[in-house]
Amino acid sequence: MKTTIKDIAQITGVSITTVSQILNNKGQRFSEDTRQRVLKAVKDHDYNPDYFAQNLIKRESKTIGMIVPDVTDLFFSKVIEGVEAYLTKKDYMILLCNSNHSHEMEKSYIKQLLNRSVAGIILASPNSLELETSLQSSPYLLIDRGLNTRAEGNLLVKEYEGSYESVQYLVNNGHKSIGMLTNELGYYEMSERYEAYRQCLTDNQISFQSEWIEDGPVTIEGGYEAAKRLLKRTKVTALCCGNDQMAIGTYRAAYELGLTIPDDLSVIGFDDLEISSYLNPPLTTVAQPAFEIGYTAATYLFQSIKNPGVKIPNKTFETEFIVRGSTQPVDK
Amino acid sequence: MKTTIKDIAQITGVSITTVSQILNNKGQRFSEDTRQRVLKAVKDHDYNPDYFAQNLIKRESKTIGMIVPDVTDLFFSKVIEGVEAYLTKKDYMILLCNSNHSHEMEKSYIKQLLNRSVAGIILASPNSLELETSLQSSPYLLIDRGLNTRAEGNLLVKEYEGSYESVQYLVNNGHKSIGMLTNELGYYEMSERYEAYRQCLTDNQISFQSEWIEDGPVTIEGGYEAAKRLLKRTKVTALCCGNDQMAIGTYRAAYELGLTIPDDLSVIGFDDLEISSYLNPPLTTVAQPAFEIGYTAATYLFQSIKNPGVKIPNKTFETEFIVRGSTQPVDK
DNA sequence: CTGAAAGCGCTTACAG
DNA sequence: CTGAAAGCGCTTACAG
Numbered sequence: 183m184k185t186t187i188k189d190i191a192q193i194t195g196v197s198i199t200t201v202s203q204i205l206n207n208k209g210q211r212f213s214e215d216t217r218q219r220v221l222k223a224v225k226d227h228d229y230n231p232d233y234f235a236q237n238l239i240k241r242e243s244k245t246i247g248m249i250v251p252d253v254t255d256l257f258f259s260k261v262i263e264g265v266e267a268y269l270t271k272k273d274y275m276i277l278l279c280n281s282n283h284s285h286e287m288e289k290s291y292i293k294q295l296l297n298r299s300v301a302g303i304i305l306a307s308p309n310s311l312e313l314e315t316s317l318q319s320s321p322y323l324l325i326d327r328g329l330n331t332r333a334e335g336n337l338l339v340k341e342y343e344g345s346y347e348s349v350q351y352l353v354n355n356g357h358k359s360i361g362m363l364t365n366e367l368g369y370y371e372m373s374e375r376y377e378a379y380r381q382c383l384t385d386n387q388i389s390f391q392s393e394w395i396e397d398g399p400v401t402i403e404g405g406y407e408a409a410k411r412l413l414k415r416t417k418v419t420a421l422c423c424g425n426d427q428m429a430i431g432t433y434r435a436a437y438e439l440g441l442t443i444p445d446d447l448s449v450i451g452f453d454d455l456e457i458s459s460y461l462n463p464p465l466t467t468v469a470q471p472a473f474e475i476g477y478t479a480a481t482y483l484f485q486s487i488k489n490p491g492v493k494i495p496n497k498t499f500e501t502e503f504i505v506r507g508s509t510q511p512v513d514k
Numbered sequence: 515m516k517t518t519i520k521d522i523a524q525i526t527g528v529s530i531t532t533v534s535q536i537l538n539n540k541g542q543r544f545s546e547d548t549r550q551r552v553l554k555a556v557k558d559h560d561y562n563p564d565y566f567a568q569n570l571i572k573r574e575s576k577t578i579g580m581i582v583p584d585v586t587d588l589f590f591s592k593v594i595e596g597v598e599a600y601l602t603k604k605d606y607m608i609l610l611c612n613s614n615h616s617h618e619m620e621k622s623y624i625k626q627l628l629n630r631s632v633a634g635i636i637l638a639s640p641n642s643l644e645l646e647t648s649l650q651s652s653p654y655l656l657i658d659r660g661l662n663t664r665a666e667g668n669l670l671v672k673e674y675e676g677s678y679e680s681v682q683y684l685v686n687n688g689h690k691s692i693g694m695l696t697n698e699l700g701y702y703e704m705s706e707r708y709e710a711y712r713q714c715l716t717d718n719q720i721s722f723q724s725e726w727i728e729d730g731p732v733t734i735e736g737g738y739e740a741a742k743r744l745l746k747r748t749k750v751t752a753l754c755c756g757n758d759q760m761a762i763g764t765y766r767a768a769y770e771l772g773l774t775i776p777d778d779l780s781v782i783g784f785d786d787l788e789i790s791s792y793l794n795p796p797l798t799t800v801a802q803p804a805f806e807i808g809y810t811a812a813t814y815l816f817q818s819i820k821n822p823g824v825k826i827p828n829k830t831f832e833t834e835f836i837v838r839g840s841t842q843p844v845d846k
Numbered sequence: 847c848t849g850a851a852a853g854c855g856c857t858t859a860c861a862g
Numbered sequence: 863c864t865g866a867a868a869g870c871g872c873t874t875a876c877a878g
Contacts, residue, residue: 186871197849202873212847233630234569235871238854243566245609245630253594254788259586266585266612275626277577278610280598294607298565298577402792434792456586460734460766462794518855529865534857544863567855570870 264476344501405431463507596808737763795839
């Protein structure tokens with residue numbers, strides 16, 4: 183049997199009101215003597231107010247829900263780490279949901295989370311969403327990555343600018359046939375990167391060839407398969423990969439096709455995962471601050487929980503183009 | 515205002531008892547008419563029983579806690595994925611805790627989790643633990659990776675056998691100077707792998723040199739630093755890395771020191787992360803079933819929650835030695 | 847300085 | 863077939 187407040191009251195010989203007030207630092211001053219006696223009993227019996235009973239009244243679940251498309255994705259796990267790092271300091275815990283990139287799952291998770299009276303939700307989804315309706319009243323929502331219909335609580339990254347910069351870099355280095363690996367599902371950030379790529383080609387009078395594009399899942403294997411199809415089919419001197427994981431797959435595809443990076447093929451990723459600088463050759467990529475995105479998301483959400491009226495700010499994160507060994511001038 | 519059971523009762527014109535019983539499929543049969551009316555009202559108003567009020571009575575939080583040393587670790591995120599995959603089917607959710615390899619954090623998380631009346635806890639910790647006391651009474655515990663003092667609920671991997679096999683393979687291929695990268699913290703599984711390495715050398719009459727060993731954090735960077743120190747200091751023809759991440763770091767270290775894998779140095783990892791087969795060269799490694807470990811952990815824990823009396827089984831997972839391109843005979 | 851009472855939103859004997 | 867009442871373990875006016 184768990185000890186309850188009643189037990190403590192009985193042991194100490196005071197009322198449960200007194201115990202409760204002392205524990206919550208409420209009410210008028212109690213005699214130091216009773217205070218001590220209560221506190222001692224609490225300690226001796228390792229008493230903790232029941233979470234559910236307490237919440238029935240206080241409505242402070244100190245829990246937030248977080249939904250990610252894939253926990254094993256290196257980008258998202260870094261975001262989770264950031265969220266956790268902030269929230270744990272505030273004594274909040276996070277209910278983690280893995281949506282497997284499924285929009286249906288996301289909706290179902292949101293419902294479950296809401297039922298559990300979470301104080302807020304962080305939804306990391308590249309899907310464009312019409313979730314507003316279900317989320318409107320209750321807790322606060324914060325989206326990372328992805329275009330949204332709402333005016334607040336959007337955490338975005340300069341996908342377009344980051345991607346544009348990387349393509350321009352290739353062009354500046356003499357590349358004229360530049361491929362791109364995108365994803366099959368039309369994710370927001372992938373579209374942005376793709377649009378930037380197209381625009382950059384246009385701006386540089388390079389006429390786009392449809393066979394320069396290939397899509398697949400945004401995973402290592404997805405990148406491998408997509409790159410293999412693309413490289414077998416056509417000759418490009420450089421390949422912009424949707425993200426670093428796809429770039430890793432590309433390394434393998436290139437290797438199998440007898441292409442050396444960067445001599446025969448320049449490769450650029452997006453994300454700057456920890457692993458990317460350790461690849462052979464180290465990957466040229468567009469860095470985005472995954473941990474910071476998570477940390478900021480948590481910070482904003484927390485503030486919003488504490489100040490229900492106030493709007494959640496938006497924030498757009500900068501990217502940083504990092505040149506490493508996987509790219510080189512085309513004529514070298 | 516959230517709709518409560520009272521609202522539904524009022525709207526339908528029945529008692530709250532009736533609403534509750536219908537919703538829980540309890541009590542004697544109600545007239546089909548009232549059933550329908552209640553169900554409709556519930557639907558119309560999107561009524562959901564309050565999680566806290568319900569739990570105050572039912573004590574079924576349908577939540578488990580999971581503590582991992584590092585969410586961004588590729589092995590653990592795979593384990594998490596396995597846990598989540600099983601639990602989500604059971605309508606359970608998981609409170610994720612990132613202990614950052616800290617024993618103190620683990621203890622603090624366990625306490626918090628217990629306060630929240632989780633139905634069980636999955637602790638993925640390489641630390642040896644004296645947590646039994648705090649966990650004894652309340653929920654069920656399940657440990658993955660790590661030696662423990664308790665007789666049930668241990669999920670282990672054949673670390674020793676897996677490691678031994680890999681070292682023996684090197685010996686069989688003519689390697690006589692074989693280094694090893696371990697971790698600094700004395701993790702259980704790392705000790706096992708190390709012990710197997712030592713024993714295998716002994717069994718093959720290879721006299722161990724202390725400079726063949728180097729330790730560091732079990733991360734990419736940790737492996738990089740450790741390998742660099744080791745390879746600078748001494749000449750080995752093969753290096754067994756504590757895990758795949760360390761092996762990835764080793765690739766970089768070898769590259770920077772002008773060593774070609776596998777020509778100058780054979781490298782073996784442990785884990786078989788998805789990424790490992792995509793490395794250049796593909797990594798020879800000892801595979802362990804991370805997803806399955808997580809899935810099994812969740813299964814056992816769930817069963818134990820449902821059958822409180824019954825002991826949680828132990829399970830030891832097999833490893834599989836996978837030869838890829840990072841190793842070759844020494845005389846080739 | 848302290849306690850009896852009401853109430854949070856439910857479920858579950860129990861009675862009719 | 864249905865409802866009034868007690869109770870889960872707390873907190874919080876309110877009264878003294």
